[in-house]
Amino acid sequence: MKPYSLYFEYTSFGFGDLILFSGEDQLFAWLARSGNVHDNRLKDAIEPGDYEMISAPVKPAPSEHNSMFIHGLGGHGWKWRIGDSSLLIHPDGNKPGTMGCVGTQNTNAMGLYYFGMWQFEINPDAVIPFKVRRSGI
Secondary structure (H helix, E strand, O other), X not given: OOOEEEEEXXXXXXXXXXXEEEOOEEEEEEEEEEOEEEOOEEEOOOOXXXXXXXXXXXXXXXXXXXXXXXXXXXXXXXXXXOOOOOOEEEEOOOOOOOOOOEEEOOOOOHHHHHHHHHHXXXXXXXXXXXXXXXXXX
């Protein structure tokens, strides 16, 4: 079985594709965003670097629902912790962007949640590499 990995490269406005790979093969991609833009400057975006996903995604607490749901759609809320940090991958329900996290923009992002759940169910000790880069655009 080829190892899974995640990759996110974002522009100067915080937008990019969050891509799931199996080895070198791209399996899925979701439009995503990190940070927010004020006065044409990106703020609060995730720092480029190499991270790891070390636990399964979870459903958010009711108090977190507004920022973890895509367009307020019930049932689409989830969050996936990036390593042991406070940063997350989650649906972006905060219209101006995220505050350091990676927010998926697609309503079909539940596939990423189910992938994470499945991966850690079959291997609770799984480690999924997550590379974050900022493009020169």
